[in-house]
Amino acid sequence: MIRQEFFNLEIKTNGQKLYELTEKTDNWIKESNFNNGIINLSIQHTSASLIIQENADPDVQTDLISYFDKLVPMDNKLYIHTTEGKDDMPAHIKSALTNNQISLSIKESKLLLGTWQGIYLFEHRINQQNRIIVLHYLGD
Amino acid sequence: MIRQEFFNLEIKTNGQKLYELTEKTDNWIKESNFNNGIINLSIQHTSASLIIQENADPDVQTDLISYFDKLVPMDNKLYIHTTEGKDDMPAHIKSALTNNQISLSIKESKLLLGTWQGIYLFEHRINQQNRIIVLHYLGD
Amino acid sequence: MIRQEFFNLEIKTNGQKLYELTEKTDNWIKESNFNNGIINLSIQHTSASLIIQENADPDVQTDLISYFDKLVPMDNKLYIHTTEGKDDMPAHIKSALTNNQISLSIKESKLLLGTWQGIYLFEHRINQQNRIIVLHYLGD
Numbered sequence: 394m395i396r397q398e399f400f401n402l403e404i405k406t407n408g409q410k411l412y413e414l415t416e417k418t419d420n421w422i423k424e425s426n427f428n429n430g431i432i433n434l435s436i437q438h439t440s441a442s443l444i445i446q447e448n449a450d451p452d453v454q455t456d457l458i459s460y461f462d463k464l465v466p467m468d469n470k471l472y473i474h475t476t477e478g479k480d481d482m483p484a485h486i487k488s489a490l491t492n493n494q495i496s497l498s499i500k501e502s503k504l505l506l507g508t509w510q511g512i513y514l515f516e517h518r519i520n521q522q523n524r525i526i527v528l529h530y531l532g533d
Numbered sequence: 534m535i536r537q538e539f540f541n542l543e544i545k546t547n548g549q550k551l552y553e554l555t556e557k558t559d560n561w562i563k564e565s566n567f568n569n570g571i572i573n574l575s576i577q578h579t580s581a582s583l584i585i586q587e588n589a590d591p592d593v594q595t596d597l598i599s600y601f602d603k604l605v606p607m608d609n610k611l612y613i614h615t616t617e618g619k620d621d622m623p624a625h626i627k628s629a630l631t632n633n634q635i636s637l638s639i640k641e642s643k644l645l646l647g648t649w650q651g652i653y654l655f656e657h658r659i660n661q662q663n664r665i666i667v668l669h670y671l672g673d
Numbered sequence: 674m675i676r677q678e679f680f681n682l683e684i685k686t687n688g689q690k691l692y693e694l695t696e697k698t699d700n701w702i703k704e705s706n707f708n709n710g711i712i713n714l715s716i717q718h719t720s721a722s723l724i725i726q727e728n729a730d731p732d733v734q735t736d737l738i739s740y741f742d743k744l745v746p747m748d749n750k751l752y753i754h755t756t757e758g759k760d761d762m763p764a765h766i767k768s769a770l771t772n773n774q775i776s777l778s779i780k781e782s783k784l785l786l787g788t789w790q791g792i793y794l795f796e797h798r799i800n801q802q803n804r805i806i807v808l809h810y811l812g813d
Contacts, residue, residue, distance in 0.1 A: 394674075489597060507718050
């Protein structure tokens, strides 16, 4: 038999940062007694994204955010889609450069992540946002 | 029981644009009566890619295309792989910067996409191309 | 019935190059007699990544590597996370710009890749590394 479950993870964000989702995802796996399967995480927005990144040195996140800000400048002169704020079009581009969706493997109730890997919501907007990430389990 | 179905989506492209695949994907889901599962979309080429992007303001697509063109210039002096045209090596790079494959979740026969999200083929070549995207359903 | 199998692919790398995984993945599929399903490949590190790229002209790989090196310079003045070497922070950024995970479809025991597509580990570190990529099959 195939087992499937869905869960909406809601994250309130306040600014361009990484928000870790690893523990929340792990908790759902434990509470649900998943054994072997895939979890598909998909963010329901196009101005924030999902990435796997190092969870050890917080400087990595600071460098990552400032790199993306230089690569995709918040400068209205560069874009024609400017009505939603100087951060909106850069947010769409950063989303295209990263991921809207990540599939993770679960073996014997454990997420198969490396020692230094964490799952993150990467927020690209400046103002507060309510973000929804759908978690979908498909396995045994 | 696990159910699996495959479908080859063929798209004729004419130039560097986004080609929306959402409706075609939705139609396949409805005709096939899929309930809960995952659709894995994989493009069978390395000079075009797949992205999830905003489907509301068309200016977003224009800005996205021109951003990628500036980020990865069509300038033969920058590359050694130039025999297939000035747009070919930039196309491979743009493909690496976006996605060759996207997995989408389906719940109760509906694609779990946000209100403003659409699925797009992102064509990076200048001339007409015939593109194949494999849609693979795995679910109940 | 749903069938699931796991396999750890171990790759020793020596420098910033692409290491092809297509044949190793194919061999696992053949030895295991997989029929229809998905293989989820996930790299257990955040300073190397996974990409699908052209397997024909080796110049494409050379151009790709040098493009990413220009886009994300190994220059300690640009980053605060510098203790692990001048190539470490750029490696994390290149990983965020590409993929940590790829899902591939298998139909009738064949990977659904285009004629010119290969699966690659993209190593972003300079020194020798031991990399683990988890292959997870879910299908019939």
